[in-house]
Amino acid sequence: MPAADAPLSPSTFLKTHNIKGFLAEDEGERLSELAASVSEIGPCLEIGSYCGKSTVYLGAACGAKGNTLYAVDHHQGSEEHQLGEEYHDADLFDSANHCMNSFPAFRQTIRLAGLDHCVVPIVASSALVLQKWQTPLGMVFIDGGHSHESAMADCVGWAKHIASGGILAVHDIFPSPEDGGQGPYLGFEKVFESGLFEKLAQVNSLGILRKK
Ligand code: SAH
Ligand code: MG
Secondary structure, three states: OOOOOOOOOHHHHHOOOOOOOOOOOOHHHHHHHHHHHHHOOOOEEEOOOOOHHHHHHHHHHHHHHHOOEEEEEEOOOOOOHHOOOOOOOOHHOOOOOEEEHHHHHHHHHHHOOOOOOEEEEEEHHHHHHHHHHOOOOEEEEEEOOOOOHHHHHHHHHHHEEEEEEEEEEEEOOOOOOOOOOOHHHHHHHHHHHOEEEEEEEEOOOEEEEEEO
């Protein structure tokens, strides 16, 4: 039996606290494994935290290894989260400012999960953070804007900052258009075509590359 004060596993924590998000359990567990495996290479960074689901999987692994996770999201939602769109969530709408704001929910998730010591929230667009980024990264997880333009810019832009042996994981990889939007898939394949990465097995919709 685990000790009474043993921390919950990420999957159990997320279920117990009913954390909102868009990530399957098998994908999250793979993210944890990958993040744990790169702790000697460099810090981890994610694009698209939303309410912190992927952040908990990545952050728990980073925390256990003494590594850091940079969690980048402008917290204003993607196209599909806006008022009237398919994935709009009224609980995350800031009516005073008439905009989406997932940051309070994200902060609460990270605090409840006990990850404040290893997660650095960056409330800004991916493009802005990318402009001056210098630190070589052990792992990048991309799950931000899904338009062709955004996903391509994220994949190509962030891949350049991954250190040798490091991981690029991209969510929502659907090789067939019938299964989902093509933005993340095209961005992922573009990085693979550079010849600088090898492909690891895909888990559900999580595509994975390792830098040679
Ligand atoms: N990874 C999350 C789901 C992310 S949803 C989970 O596990 O549940 C996509 C998120 O990307 C949204 O929160 C949105 O605000 C953010 N996003 C979209 N475009 C972005 C951009 N250009 N820069 C930063 N964040 C962006
Ligand atoms: Mg996604």
